[in-house]
Amino acid sequence: MFHIDIIEQCKKNNRKAQMQLYNQYCDGMYIVAKRFLKDAADAEDVVQEAFINAFTKLHQYNAEVTFGAWLKRIVVNKSIDLIKARKADFVALDEVHLKVVDTEKDSKWLVDEAITLSDVKTAIEKLPDKYQYVVMLFLVEGYDHQEISEILGISQVASRTQLSRGKVKLQELLKLKKNGARY
Incomplete structure (x- = not known):
């Protein structure tokens, strides 16, 4: 069964096709949710709700992007909604997915060798929520400002501004750590 055929079968409420699509994506979506949520059970709940939502609204999927x-x-939207509802903190990032800087484009973002991944994780967790969301979505999840503005319900200018300010605060926190100060 081709991927498009599976989606078409899912639109017809074919449970076998739905299970096949679920099995194909559930682990990856769990990793995404877990990056945002501290609790594994919350991440599992978000993934389940996301699949229910996706299967319910599959008729809206128009293949402009991959499934x-x-x-x-x-x-991501369900994770952020849960965080907002609980006013929770962001979870530590997974090493494999952390993309702190693009050194070619932004050389001032070079991080001192003494700064560890743990330091970066802790610093991101210390950012104010409005900066933390944008920093996570841009630097970790790889969304652009248009997508971030849609997800968070803010303008693209606000997304750029919050990312810029978030980066400055993140750099300050990392600089403090380098100089021996505690968070």
Whole structure:
């Protein structure tokens, strides 16, 4: 069964096709949710809700993006909704997915060798929520400002501004750590 055929079968409420699509994406979507949520059970709940939502609204999927990207957006939105509802903190990042800087484009973002991944994780967790969301979505999840503005319900200018300010605060926190001060 081709990927498009599976989606078409899912639109017809074919449970076998739905299970196949779920099995194909559930682990990856769990990782995405877990990056945002501290609790494994919360991440599992978000993934389940995202799949229910996706299967319910599958008729809205128009293949402009891959199904995985469409589903990832649902997972990210549901994760942020849960965080906002609980006013929770962001979870530590997974090493594999951390993309702190693009050194070619932004050389001032070079991080001192003494700064560890743990330091970066802690610093991101210390950012104010409005900066933390944008920093996570941009630097970790790889969303652009248009996508961030849609997800968070802010303008693209606000997304750029909050990212810029978030980066400055993150650099300050990392500089403090380098100089021996504690967070």
